[in-house]
Amino acid sequence: MTDRRSRPVTISDVAALAGVSIATASKALNGRDRVRAETRQRVIEAAERLSFRPNALAKGLLSGQTRTVGLLTSDSVGRFGIPVLLGAEDAFGAGEMAVLLCDARGDAIREIHHLRTLLSRRVDGLIVVGESTNPRPSISRNVPVPVVYAYGPSGDPDDVSFVPDDVGGAMLAVRHLLAMGRRRIAHVTGPMDYKAATDRAEGARLALAEAGLAQAGETLYGAWSQRWGRHAAELLLTAEPEVDAVFCGSDQIAAGFVETARERGRRVPGDVAVVGYDNWEVLSVETRPALTSVDPNLERLGHTAAQHLFAAIDGRATPGVHAMPCRLVVRDSTAPSGGS
Template sequence: MSDGSDNVIQPARRRPVTLRDVAETARVSVATASKALNDQGRMTAETRTRIRAVALQLGFRPNSLAQSLLRRRSFTVGLLTNDSYGRFSLPVMAGVSEALLDNGVSVFLCNVEDDPRLGQLHVDAMLDKRVDGIIASGKRLDRHLPVDLSNLGIPVIYAFTEPDPNSIAFVSDDEGGARLAVEHFVALGRKRIVHVAGPETFAVVHQRADAYRAVLAENGLTPPRVMMGPWSEGWGHQAVAELFDAPGEKPDAVFCGNDQIARGVVDALRERGLRVPEDVGVIGFDNWEIVAAATRPPLTTVDMNLTALGREAGLTLLSLVDGKPVEPGLRKLPCRLVVRQSCGRPPGD
């Protein structure tokens, strides 16, 4: 039965109402209509309000494509990332969106994995669509995205990824974050603090380890002990075994490279009958809520403030797009310590 009442969704694309429609309905020229709506030019107050009323009634919305073409500004930016899982990109993206939304700027999100072909494809698409700028983000601070973003002719900002030389970049202050954690332990009176870190192939692992060693030295504490391994719960378990099976003094605090390791450490300690935080304090890194909050007890952990980082990146990109010059360089944004229950209360609390 094809009697026309077939129950299919016809992509009935209505013709959107244009400025011309408004002008004709209000019996003025498009020029006048445009000026009325943009508060430009001179005309009777009556004319202006009349045109406005017509536009409202017709539901007129200016065609961004036409505006962009003329203004050479698309009110659109691209966000490149290789973090398919979104653990780091999503908070950054949230911050970027937040900063840009108020300015009517939309974001193309493009995951380029680690594939140069995919990267080129996405960058070309962005360029063709005349994005006003690009934000490059990623899942680690010491790896480039698989794309060359120099000499694109549009502003580029790096946020939580390895930047090009002489570019503008926002990254987390990993040394600072590690200091926060270790100093927190020190303030709580912990004496034998070890660091169960991530893999040695990561630059941040060394930065944090250096900060850890520095804080210990500054406070005249036991020789530092840094153990490197994968970013996994399993590594947390293994590290606890190594630490507590060995003869001699046992640690009373463990600073972990991420929340998953910390989760493993906490679980392993509990399984050995050690109490967290009474016997051993534990601090994680990343503040990955879903892990940190589910750990028993909930993890005290370092938050890299990625949303704030994204917001800064977005605002700075806007400045560049607006033509304001910005000094190049690496901006390290401070981390913050999120205190939960895995290392006890500070003294006097």
């Protein structure tokens, strides 16, 4: 068992054991030239034997580069932040970077506090993960390192932001329904003050317009919940009984919609095809029928954001709001018209 109290081994311990100076030891270990191969070998063996790990603090102090980035999330409890975070962590891990995690829990005070400690730790860059796709205030002005915004874009268009392309995702969904031969397509989604909701509604409108069709009824705005999906099904099936497809703004809404539609005797997908959004697998895979759903590729979004943070740290920033494409995952809840 390693002695918990022992001073960590330093490069001078290694140098002493190898019988060389500190400078030589450093050069040997870092692959610098001007060191005889035999000497280098001796140093490497000494380091090995002492299981020497260079002190990253000392290195960072000297170089001014900590190889550390801060990940500032407003609300990582939200299930959208997590995949983004994982994608970023993945990209960083590959680049030998480490991630300092801070969760502000939606509190601006806490965010400022975390920002201060991240800066005092001299992070090389920051990723800010939003809790929704609504734009958020920029912090880049007060920060001496590059910042990339993921999921929730910065309000300042000169910053670097990556968001899911909700308009495009909705178009995928509706075009798919059209390809299945559906013509009377309705849209049920979340609260109107979510940009995700209005973007998806816009995408639905565009895709229908492309086909020269009108939407079946007005877009129904409500909550993101299963409960609202059930309620919306009652409203819609009464008001627009001849509807043959519904594009739902979330998998939860879709699950609720399917449940109530079936209780009211509509077969899914036979009578009504249903598409969800988010591809939240616990819901989309497990419900019956399994839900066709738009996958916003959040993990890839996080990964991309991290890579662009690298680039920005390197001086190659890519300003603007970048909309990342979604992908449609087709399952049982959609099928050609007339199918079961």
